[in-house]
Amino acid sequence: MANLKELSKKGKTLASGHRACAGCTFPIILRQVLAAADTPLVCGSATGCMEVTTTIFPYTSWKTPFIHSAFENAAATISGVEAAYSSLTRQGKYDKEVKFITFGGDGGTYDIGLQSLSGAMERGHNMLYVCYNNEAYMNTGIQRSSATPKGAETTTTPIGKARQGKQQYKKDLTAIMVAHNIPYVAQAAPSHWNDLITKVQKALAVDGPAFINVLMPCRLGWSFQPQYGMQMARDAVNSCYWPLYEVENGVYKINSKP
Amino acid sequence: MATKERIALTGNEATAMAMKQINPDVCAAYPITPATEIMQIFATYVADGLVNTELVTVESEHSAMSATIGACCAGARSMTATSSQGLAYMFEMLYIAAGLRLPIVMPMVNRALSAPINIHCDHGDSMGTRDAGWIQINAENVQESYDNLIMAMRIAEHPEVQLPAMVTFDGFIISHAMEPVDVISDAEVQEFIGKYKPRFSLLDIDNPITVGAIDFNDYYFEHRRAIAEPMINGVIKVTEEVSDEFAKKFGRKYGIFQEYRMDDAEVAIVVLGSAAGTAKYVIDELRQKGIKAGMIKIRLFRPFPYKQLAEALKDVKAVAVLDRSDALAGMGGPVFGEVRSALYDLPVRPITTNYVYGLGGRDITLDHIRGVYGDLLSIANEDKVPANLVTYLGVRE
Numbered sequence A: 001m002a003n004l005k006e007l008s009k010k011g012k013t014l015a016s017g018h019r020a021c022a023g024c025t026f027p028i029i030l031r032q033v034l035a036a037a038d039t040p041l042v043c044g045s046a047t048g049c050m051e052v053t054t055t056i057f058p059y060t061s062w063k064t065p066f067i068h069s070a071f072e073n074a075a076a077t078i079s080g081v082e083a084a085y086s087s088l089t090r091q092g093k094y095d096k097e098v099k100f101i102t103f104g105g106d107g108g109t110y111d112i113g114l115q116s117l118s119g120a121m122e123r124g125h126n127m128l129y130v131c132y133n134n135e136a137y138m139n140t141g142i143q144r145s146s147a148t149p150k151g152a153e154t155t156t157t158p159i160g161k162a163r164q165g166k167q168q169y170k171k172d173l174t175a176i177m178v179a180h181n182i183p184y185v186a187q188a189a190p191s192h193w194n195d196l197i198t199k200v201q202k203a204l205a206v207d208g209p210a211f212i213n214v215l216m217p218c219r220l221g222w223s224f225q226p227q228y229g230m231q232m233a234r235d236a237v238n239s240c241y242w243p244l245y246e247v248e249n250g251v252y253k254i255n256s257k258p
Numbered sequence B: 001m002a003t004k005e006r007i008a009l010t011g012n013e014a015t016a017m018a019m020k021q022i023n024p025d026v027c028a029a030y031p032i033t034p035a036t037e038i039m040q041i042f043a044t045y046v047a048d049g050l051v052n053t054e055l056v057t058v059e060s061e062h063s064a065m066s067a068t069i070g071a072c073c074a075g076a077r078s079m080t081a082t083s084s085q086g087l088a089y090m091f092e093m094l095y096i097a098a099g100l101r102l103p104i105v106m107p108m109v110n111r112a113l114s115a116p117i118n119i120h121c122d123h124g125d126s127m128g129t130r131d132a133g134w135i136q137i138n139a140e141n142v143q144e145s146y147d148n149l150i151m152a153m154r155i156a157e158h159p160e161v162q163l164p165a166m167v168t169f170d171g172f173i174i175s176h177a178m179e180p181v182d183v184i185s186d187a188e189v190q191e192f193i194g195k196y197k198p199r200f201s202l203l204d205i206d207n208p209i210t211v212g213a214i215d216f217n218d219y220y221f222e223h224r225r226a227i228a229e230p231m232i233n234g235v236i237k238v239t240e241e242v243s244d245e246f247a248k249k250f251g252r253k254y255g256i257f258q259e260y261r262m263d264d265a266e267v268a269i270v271v272l273g274s275a276a277g278t279a280k281y282v283i284d285e286l287r288q289k290g291i292k293a294g295m296i297k298i299r300l301f302r303p304f305p306y307k308q309l310a311e312a313l314k315d316v317k318a319v320a321v322l323d324r325s326d327a328l329a330g331m332g333g334p335v336f337g338e339v340r341s342a343l344y345d346l347p348v349r350p351i352t353t354n355y356v357y358g359l360g361g362r363d364i365t366l367d368h369i370r371g372v373y374g375d376l377l378s379i380a381n382e383d384k385v386p387a388n389l390v391t392y393l394g395v396r397e
Helices: A004-008 A026-036 A049-054 A074-090 A106-111 A114-123 A173-178 A193-205 A226-238 B011-022 B036-047 B061-073 B084-089 B091-099 B124-128 B142-157 B186-193 B220-250 B275-288 B306-313 B334-343 B366-382
Strands: A041-045 A066-068 A099-105 A128-133 A184-188 A210-215 A245-248 A251-254 B005-010 B026-028 B054-056 B105-110 B135-138 B165-170 B178-183 B257-260 B267-271 B293-298 B300-302 B318-323 B351-357 B390-393
Touching (some): A026 A049, A026 A193, A074 A128, A074 B054, A099 A106, A106 A128, A106 A173, A114 A173, A173 A210, A184 A193, A193 A245, B011 B178, B054 B061, B084 B091, B084 B124, B142 B165, B186 B220, B275 B366, B366 B390
Antiparallel strands (some): A245 A251, B257 B293
């Protein structure tokens, strides 16, 4: 359970000045995730909206150590960091307690990043992967990903005379992660911050890999005014479009009952 | 003098042994012929508790380099090994490792690139990555593959370098062939390579850093110019210093290239890898007959020793560059281009021709090399640039 009073003491976990769009919801998600941690963190990210807007040299919004290397390998990269941590700790060369969280958009997670995500989860690294899911490749200007819902208009699935929108249903990545038999898998949304933060806390507490799929409303890609981000998330949950649930050691629990 | 022990090892076995002695903090492993054995053998050391290494058995070569990069950024001495398609798969990550100035050292067993798929010796893989910003050190034989790996740790990690290094040796010909190797003791390897002193670490929690930031057009050029600096000025000097120290401690002297019977050579070949060994036999034969034949075996291919090579070849009448890959630019192999560039400013240039040989593991024989020297002697006698500069040696046309 997240305590608002305790959380407010954490201050600004992500420095302002990043270049996210007005009304973008990933900074909200990020601040919630980072606030949920009680131990020092090392964070990573795939290439994407989050990474390019928060790390424009010579500035950074990240107050934790942070690594970005490429697009499809957020999981592989952080698994290397975690392996170094294991090795150095085991050899007595390092003695702090640190947790590892890496972020990827749906593009960098469902599609190009699926292989490295699967590998890292399968190997059992002690890490949390957070997918910030705006259901398309937004950073490159709204192209369909396998997370895009059927019928949605994107620049690679436009509405035209011969064809209208994305032809396929979206892939159920959360189920794929459950099938990896990792200790903790969940779906969350920033509108339900208490649920999201509690989930991050649970994920960080497990010994092994954890995955959280977070719905991230995107005002440009979804075409809504900037002030409606949280409303969009809330509506998605309440309409059962984006159910909030968690799977702890294979046991499903529904968290949202609209 | 160092403790001496001579044992029979294949290139892969010697590499795995050197890695055991280096004892890196993290290794990523993914199998590909003919490099697979390196990590296979190394895994037995891990399983027997003979090393402190955290072995990450990744699901692809791209992830192998990604995990190695992550580990290195966390202050760990990190390694991986691959060949051919595996190197090609991690192509973008090679550029990223160099761009992030990470001293990752990687044994890279030379194998042909698809298509067609071929598992045998060919230099196309390492040549294909020659612009990535990795140091490239080539071995002629198993002894060199072992020694090069140990020296590469010092070169890559040197404060004036801080670039990744690939240590290459021929697939099957060296990787799988058993040769006598003078090995160094564990303690002496540890003493030579020293403790790893990372420039930064993600695990330095009190001093958080962002690694892999985005540069717009106002910073990218400066960051890339910085990488060029050790390639222009630092690596050759450091390689020579490390080689000198290695020679003093262990008795084997290596230069950035080997000059074999070059003192008064009138005709010479320039070659990388195991074919150099074959060539030495032919050169000795020719010298017996009074023919002034010599060879330059390139060890440090990246950065390329332009000035030093020009100096070494300036008095030669005819030079043949042997390329075990094709640059597919319409005029022979990549080493040919480098050598001609190196020789361009000489007041009197050797006539320089190219032989593309051995692709996909096609054997290069003593007769082939005798033929090359025969051609060189004709060229030197006629003192004329031949109409055809590039010959594909050993192929059925």
